[in-house]
Amino acid sequence: MIDSHQYSKVQITKMLLIAFVDAVVSGFYLKIFPLDYTINLAVVILPIYYYLDRRLLPAVTAIFIAAFGLFFRTMTGFYYYGSFANAFWSDFNFMFFDITYGIIFTLLYYMNEQKTLYTFFLAALASDFLGNAAEFISRYGIEEYFSGSVMATLMFVAVTRASIAVLLISAIKYYNSFLRKEEHDERYRMQINLLSELRGEIYFLKNNTEHVESVMDEAFGLYREYDQLSAEAQKNKALNIAKNVHEIKKNYFKVIDGIDEIIINETPFDRLNLSDLVKMLYMSTLRELENEKKHVILYFDVHSTSPIHEHSMLMSVLRNLINNAVEAIKSEGEVRLTHNEDESKHFFTISDNGCGISEELIDYIFKPGYSTKYNDETGHSNRGIGLSLVLDIVEKYFEGEIEVTSNVGIGTQFRILIPKNKV
Incomplete structure (x- = not known):
């Protein structure tokens, strides 16, 4: 059992790991505007994390992603911008996307009781579009945002990334379902093999019951013969053999009945x-x-x-x-x-x-x-x-x-x- 302190450590570790991966993957981007504005491919992966681990709060994780991402970009942008200060302020606006994305995703999906792929797609779409809108406006102003085809392009990007995320999640779910089916089939194979072995052995045991009964009948027959001959010692010996074989027979049938009951109860299907x-x-x-x-x-x-x-x-x-x-x-x-x-x-x-x-x-x-x-x-x-x-x-x-x-x-x-x- 995990207490709250340990649970917090686990979640913080996950958030830091997500932030690190996001910072690394964000190095892969597309420039689709004449302005110095890029579309980050890491956003395809981000909602998948939230879908797979429902305990991650996107709004809190977004703070880790924003802070870690800004630090990573500042360190790697030093040579490009000439100083840490220039690198910091040139990439500072990325934080608007990260924070906005986390808040919107929390409201539309994390707090939504209907957590389906459809609501996931809508949440990823809205978070992506509004996050890009917040970052774009913070960089170039609201007038530039409403001019030209900026909104349409950002919507296209959001739909594309959300669709890819849904496709990847569907593939993951299909693969997990396939693995579960394989495990399920393997359990059935093992069960059928075990049952077939038991049925074979039970058939063998039942065939031997005739021999047990034959030995018991012969021993009792000897007892009667010795009784007529007044051979007391031999008579008692034959009687003891008959009694012992009778006990063996009773235990034998108990074992057979017990295994038969197991077979009936454990058979996974009739045919x-x-x-x-x-x-x-x-x-x-x-x-x-x-x-x-x-x-x-x-x-x-x-x-x-x-x-x-x-x-x-x-x-x-x-x-x-x-x-x-x-x-x-x-x-x-x-x-x-x-x-x-x-x-x-x-x-x-x-x-x-x-x-x-x-x-x-x-x-x-x-x-x-x-x-x-x-x-x-x-x-x-x-x-x-x-x-x-x-x-x-x-x-x-x-x-x-x-x-x-x-x-x-x-x-x-x-x-x-x-x-x-x-x-």
């Missing part, structure tokens, strides 16, 4: 179109490749706008196959994802030109425990959701088909068929 889903997968894979010591080119050719309701499950399947394809490439290569569809089915093809899989192993890749991600140094195998679960999701969850072809040294290709009414 995505397929193109957006694959775009998220593409960006996610690119980020992961940044940490890899290999050069992998991704070709994702998916342009379908078909709605996908089961986006997290489909993402689990595609991401796992893409990651396996990347893993199969040792130093450099290509990974492709293509898609076709008809009225009732989606057809996906994931291919790579990596090391390939031998004929001896091709029949085992969908078996539980098989992994392409074995670490020789640690001896650990990173399962992910595993190809066995990919097969399970495609065939049982989506009621689709998956097949693989591979040649050692050439690469591997997975082809997936999924009914549209299942995704």
Whole structure:
């Protein structure tokens, strides 16, 4: 939290910085009158400062700009005018513009409750025009001001500078909006990736519940057998195993229900179109490749706008196959994802030109425990959701088909068929 004293220091620092920048940029000017009168280009930037920081009071900032600008011009004009006094008085009239601009802008914009680009444009226009009028009259008198085309020229200058300021602010707002959208999309990509990983793991856990129940049934069956044989020690041991497995089962289901609830609550939308889903997968894979010591080119050719309701499950399947394809490439290569569809089915093809899989192993890749991600140094195998679960999701969850072809040294290709009414 910033107290008033600290806040004042911050604002004064900002005002001094604005005054310094204004003094430097004011060195760029145009002479549009036969008289020694210049049009300062710094005025294009000045209202932008006021728009971006609403806490800056233009009338007060104008005092800093006028004082700093006069000092800067006096120092730099010494050699041109021959003395500091001549330099000071020749540029003294600039202060009329700065002060007038600050006061008018404060009245028309800073104190206006309707702070829109339209009111900003009007305030910048009026401040510019009246500021130039005040400076011009202080230099050459009011009669010179009303003679010829001075007023029309100053109005043209004011409209031009105010318009440029509005265009620059619009560009800044568009850029900020673009950045916010990028951040928003990035959060969604991360959320979808996380949810797809959780859904895949939940599916894996649910499949294992049958094994847990089977162990519990067998242990209870042993208990009954030992009970009939009057084998008290073995009977108690079997009963304890059944009880322990039952407790494990309860905790197991609590974990599954808890993660399921998180997934339901955190899902950002009910459905995505397929193109957006694959775009998220593409960006996610690119980020992961940044940490890899290999050069992998991704070709994702998916342009379908078909709605996908089961986006997290489909993402689990595609991401796992893409990651396996990347893993199969040792130093450099290509990974492709293509898609076709008809009225009732989606057809996906994931291919790579990596090391390939031998004929001896091709029949085992969908078996539980098989992994392409074995670490020789640690001896650990990173399962992910595993190809066995990919097969399970495609065939049982989506009621689709998956097949693989591979040649050692050439690469591997997975082809997936999924009914549209299942995704």
